[in-house]
Amino acid sequence: MISPPFGSGRDPAEGTAPGPAVAEREPTTLSGIPVQLVYTAEDVSELDPRRDLGTPGSYPFTRGIHATMYRGRLWTMRQFAGFGTAEETNERFRYLLAEGQTGLSCAFDFPTLLGYDSDDPRAEGEVGRLGVAVDTLADMERLFEGIPLDRVSTSFTINSSAEIILAMYLAVAEKQGVPWDKVRGTVQNDILKEYTAQKTYIFPPRPSLRIITDMFAFCAEHVPNFNTISISGYHIREAGATAVQELAFTLADGFTYVEEGMRAGLPVDRFAPRLSFFFDVHNDFFEEIAKFRAARRIWARVLKERYGAKDPRSLRLRFHAQTAGVTLTAQQPENNVVRVALQALAAVLGGCQSLHTNSMDEALALPTETAVRTALRTQQIIAYETGVTRTVDPLGGSYYVEWLTSEMERRAEDYFRRIDEQGGVIAAIENGFVQREIADAAYRYQLALASGEEKVVGVNVFRDDEPAGVPILRIDPEVESRQIARLREVKRTRENRRVRQALAELERAARSGANLMPPVLECVRAYCTIQEMDDVLRDVFGVYEEDVSI
Amino acid sequence: MDAKAEDAPAMAGEARPIRVVVAKPGLDSHDRGAKVLARALRDAGMEVIYTGLHRTPEEIVRAAVDEDADVVCLSLLSGAHPVLVPKIVRLLREAGLTETVVMLGGTIPDDDVPAMRAAGVAAVFGPGSDLSEIVRAVREHVARARAGAAGA
Numbered sequence: 001m002i003s004p005p006f007g008s009g010r011d012p013a014e015g016t017a018p019g020p021a022v023a024e025r026e027p028t029t030l031s032g033i034p035v036q037l038v039y040t041a042e043d044v045s046e047l048d049p050r051r052d053l054g055t056p057g058s059y060p061f062t063r064g065i066h067a068t069m070y071r072g073r074l075w076t077m078r079q080f081a082g083f084g085t086a087e088e089t090n091e092r093f094r095y096l097l098a099e100g101q102t103g104l105s106c107a108f109d110f111p112t113l114l115g116y117d118s119d120d121p122r123a124e125g126e127v128g129r130l131g132v133a134v135d136t137l138a139d140m141e142r143l144f145e146g147i148p149l150d151r152v153s154t155s156f157t158i159n160s161s162a163e164i165i166l167a168m169y170l171a172v173a174e175k176q177g178v179p180w181d182k183v184r185g186t187v188q189n190d191i192l193k194e195y196t197a198q199k200t201y202i203f204p205p206r207p208s209l210r211i212i213t214d215m216f217a218f219c220a221e222h223v224p225n226f227n228t229i230s231i232s233g234y235h236i237r238e239a240g241a242t243a244v245q246e247l248a249f250t251l252a253d254g255f256t257y258v259e260e261g262m263r264a265g266l267p268v269d270r271f272a273p274r275l276s277f278f279f280d281v282h283n284d285f286f287e288e289i290a291k292f293r294a295a296r297r298i299w300a301r302v303l304k305e306r307y308g309a310k311d312p313r314s315l316r317l318r319f320h321a322q323t324a325g326v327t328l329t330a331q332q333p334e335n336n337v338v339r340v341a342l343q344a345l346a347a348v349l350g351g352c353q354s355l356h357t358n359s360m361d362e363a364l365a366l367p368t369e370t371a372v373r374t375a376l377r378t379q380q381i382i383a384y385e386t387g388v389t390r391t392v393d394p395l396g397g398s399y400y401v402e403w404l405t406s407e408m409e410r411r412a413e414d415y416f417r418r419i420d421e422q423g424g425v426i427a428a429i430e431n432g433f434v435q436r437e438i439a440d441a442a443y444r445y446q447l448a449l450a451s452g453e454e455k456v457v458g459v460n461v462f463r464d465d466e467p468a469g470v471p472i473l474r475i476d477p478e479v480e481s482r483q484i485a486r487l488r489e490v491k492r493t494r495e496n497r498r499v500r501q502a503l504a505e506l507e508r509a510a511r512s513g514a515n516l517m518p519p520v521l522e523c524v525r526a527y528c529t530i531q532e533m534d535d536v537l538r539d540v541f542g543v544y545e546e547d548v549s550i
Numbered sequence: 551m552d553a554k555a556e557d558a559p560a561m562a563g564e565a566r567p568i569r570v571v572v573a574k575p576g577l578d579s580h581d582r583g584a585k586v587l588a589r590a591l592r593d594a595g596m597e598v599i600y601t602g603l604h605r606t607p608e609e610i611v612r613a614a615v616d617e618d619a620d621v622v623c624l625s626l627l628s629g630a631h632p633v634l635v636p637k638i639v640r641l642l643r644e645a646g647l648t649e650t651v652v653m654l655g656g657t658i659p660d661d662d663v664p665a666m667r668a669a670g671v672a673a674v675f676g677p678g679s680d681l682s683e684i685v686r687a688v689r690e691h692v693a694r695a696r697a698g699a700a701g702a
């Protein structure tokens with residue numbers, strides 16, 4: 001039987017200086033790496049700075065991917081947003097741009113993520129709830145109304161159906177008269193972590209990977225400034241993985257995409273420069289910084305040594321970071337502002353290229369405008385007030401940080417070996433290894449919280465039982481009926497013969513192995529719905545069912 | 551009645567382990583909490599069936615009937631609870647599961663809790679809930695439901 005750490009009622013630690021007793025066991029990082037009291041030169045005696053660190057902007061990029069880093073250009077401040085209909089999200093986008101945000105990041109609702117139209121029975125109650133509802137190009141046009149696509153970069157959290165959303169964005173660019181080579185942004189498009197963490201998969205792994213490599217090839221030719229994938233550790237971490245697991249599983253997924261691209265006949269330097277990454281930035285300050293540094297070093301070395309990449313852009317691991325949603329508490333939500341600030345600082349000290357800071361109310365609901373503004377201001381304070389941007393990789397050379405960077409690398413390599421022994425990432429997903437590792441870590445963490453071994457201020461220590469009392473964002477339940485009405489109107493006014501032809505052509509391409517992007521673009525221009533397109537692909541590719549285990 | 555959790559099975563006059571269906575309704579794909587809870591209930595000696603993701607209300611009710619569930623624990627972090635939860639409770643009752651306890655966890659705003667209770671949800675657990683509290687609540691509600699059924 002699990003017992004709460006301090007029983008109920010007032011917390012014995014409350015109001016006393018040192019708080020709960022200092023643990024007697026050897027302290028470890030959140031990943032369980034034992035930490036010494038102090039680190040000295042002896043702990044990093046095997047580190048060769050020239051070989052293992054380089055200078056900022058040079059191989060192996062441990063210290064950062066740019067020589068001038070934030071002096072040259074600050075990270076992109078990119079708040080994830082999306083709710084309700086396209087109108088409402090468009091309004092939030094414009095608000096964020098007016099408040100000094102420098103890139104957009106779009107969240108879709110679950111029906112869109114899973115390839116269902118807003119009027120499908122499965123979408124009932126879900127439309128516009130956790131992101132914006134997009135059924136057809138008409139929604140995408142409205143979403144970017146008044147936002148010139150050659151002036152912003154937009155990141156889309158879309159995986160299954162990424163090819164459809166990208167095609168819609170390109171079609172909007174056409175309508176705005178913006179050439180595709182001026183279109184910048186990212187589709188998440190990382191299907192492997194869907195099977196292990198985020199779980200918005202539609203098709204089985206093999207056809208999903210084919211769609212992704214089709215996009216690599218199409219974009220290399222036609223949309224050269226668009227990131228075709230954002231290889232994501234964020235969801236792996238949020239699902240319960242440790243920092244070491246996040247690092248290892250994300251990079252292993254990345255290697256798999258490189259191998260798939262090469263297997264599809266693309267030279268590595270043709271697509272690797274457009275691969276980007278997305279990591280979580282969690283509470284354990286130095287471990288997070290070490291994780292980012294280790295990720296850059298591992299990626300550069302493997303791309304160069306194993307895959308023969310020569311273009312320096314292929315070797316540079318560029319990443320977006322988001323503060324850890326799982327660390328937000330519903331209790332005493334104002335404390336979240338502090339957590340987010342510290343996590344964001346770790347991301348900046350770790351050399352991120354773009355950053356999302358969570359809002360204080362996100363353990364309760366999607367954020368209000370006020371809460372989002374504070375989150376954005378947090379980044380602006382780090383950028384303009386703290387002075388941490390003055391020098392590149394200010395923690396480089398710290399005995400502890402360098403030791404920890406190398407230790408994270410060693411532990412990630414252990415995982416790479418274990419995955420290789422099973423026949424690679426896809427095999428390790430299919431046999432459930434990755435999912436089990438993540439679920440075990442999640443459960444261990446929850447037990448550690450229950451025993452008080454891990455502490456969360458306001459939740460299992462320093463509690464007060466006052467209700468949260470912050471205003472939260474309400475999604476108008478009428479959103480669903482408005483969206484359905486709009487969808488019906490599009491279906492009524494479009495040219496249905498063109499729709500049928502476009503869908504038939506999509507099916508032919510799916511069956512023949514031809515690149516899917518051209519027929520998807522034609523479907524999108526004909527105002528086919530997302531479900532019409534995905535249903536064609538479901539028929540051809542089948543659907544993925546996960547093996548349910550606990 | 552205020553049965554102590556540990557005494558519950560004996561007081562209800564039977565030793566059958568508590569059977570729990572942990573379910574993910576709708577398109578919500580956040581399964582960390584559901585899986586952690588499923589393990590915790592199993593480790594507390596209950597028989598746990600996890601439905602997996604993306605289940606319709608009808609599929610969840612069928613699982614509850616097939617598994618003879620004492621409790622259905624719904625996990626929702628998608629904001630779809632105002633629509634899906636009342637529907638599931640109604641379908642459960644229509645399927646004759648009048649004593650089956652329904653509990654709800656996830657990101658449920660405080661303001662929505664009264665409506666969830668009114669719909670027939672016995673208890674609602676938000677983020678940061680202690681696992682042991684949930685385990686205790688499951689035991690208590692099942693003890694009450696079994697006692698009610700025995701007395702009927």
